[in-house]
Amino acid sequence: MMRLKGENVLVIGVSKGLGYALAYFLLREGANVIVNSGNVEKLKEITNALSKYGNVKYVDGRIVDRESARNVIERAYKEFGNLDGLAVLIGGYLEDDVHSLKGLDEMINNHVKYPLYVVSEAVRFMNPGSTIVLVSAIRGIDKALPNQLSYSIAKAGLAKAVEVLATELVKKEIRVVGIAPSWIDGEFEPDRDWKKLRKLGDPKAPPEDFARVIVWLMTEESQWVNGVIIPVDGGARLL
Numbered sequence: 056m057m058r059l060k061g062e063n064v065l066v067i068g069v070s071k072g073l074g075y076a077l078a079y080f081l082l083r084e085g086a087n088v089i090v091n092s093g094n095v096e097k098l099k100e101i102t103n104a105l106s107k108y109g110n111v112k113y114v115d116g117r118i119v120d121r122e123s124a125r126n127v128i129e130r131a132y133k134e135f136g137n138l139d140g141l142a143v144l145i146g147g148y149l150e151d152d153v154h155s156l157k158g159l160d161e162m163i164n165n166h167v168k169y170p171l172y173v174v175s176e177a178v179r180f181m182n183p184g185s186t187i188v189l190v191s192a193i194r195g196i197d198k199a200l201p202n203q204l205s206y207s208i209a210k211a212g213l214a215k216a217v218e219v220l221a222t223e224l225v226k227k228e229i230r231v232v233g234i235a236p237s238w239i240d241g242e243f244e245p246d247r248d249w250k251k252l253r254k255l256g257d258p259k260a261p262p263e264d265f266a267r268v269i270v271w272l273m274t275e276e277s278q279w280v281n282g283v284i285i286p287v288d289g290g291a292r293l294l
Contacts, residue, residue, distance in 0.1 A: 064087070081140075187229060193288050196210075197286070239259075272285075
């Protein structure tokens with residue numbers, strides 16, 4: 056079943072984990088996929104490995120400001136034309152507390168400012184009916200823990216951004232949704248038996264579990280889901 060056949064999807068901030076898995080599942084659903092990161096060698100490795108599954112290209116460039124976001128988006132547009140899907144996976148994790156605040160600037164940049172730069176520059180190239188997916192975290196929407204101050208408030212800010220962006224883009228018929236993962240564990244490997252790597256309720260899960268939810272959010276099956284963050288944690292937050 057090719058639920059995204061012929062659709063153009065850009066994945067920003069690809070790593071060997073979630074981004075690699077997401078690109079794989081998007082291709083298996085028939086999408087044309089562009090992957091992005093600041094590491095050209097990693098992009099070449101990922102696109103070479105995934106080329107047998109469909110049409111995948113890469114656009115290198117690290118997002119650090121509006122100009123770099125604009126450059127990546129415009130180069131992606133030249134590859135495939137207008138976008139039907141955008142996933143922003145720029146991340147990173149630092150522990151800090153009220154005494155040090157050592158991660159404040161980096162966490163706000165990575166989890167709030169850089170994703171918003173990407174969305175702002177991408178909107179003009181997105182088709183009506185398209186979907187934007189942002190990645191918050193359980194720590195951004197659920198109970199607080201010590202020593203995760205900057206990370207948690209940044210992820211909470213991104214979760215609120217999903218709601219606000221949805222209200223702003225609804226008239227353009229662009230949905231904005233998000234996921235709140237628990238702990239994305241390990242690197243992705245195509246075609247492996249990943250379900251045996253976790254059980255329901257585990258705080259950790261392989262990238263496949265989270266990538267498949269993002270894919271579903273880009274299909275027409277979820278077209279009445281808008282402006283929400285979906286917890287993806289196997290129920291671990293309840294235990």
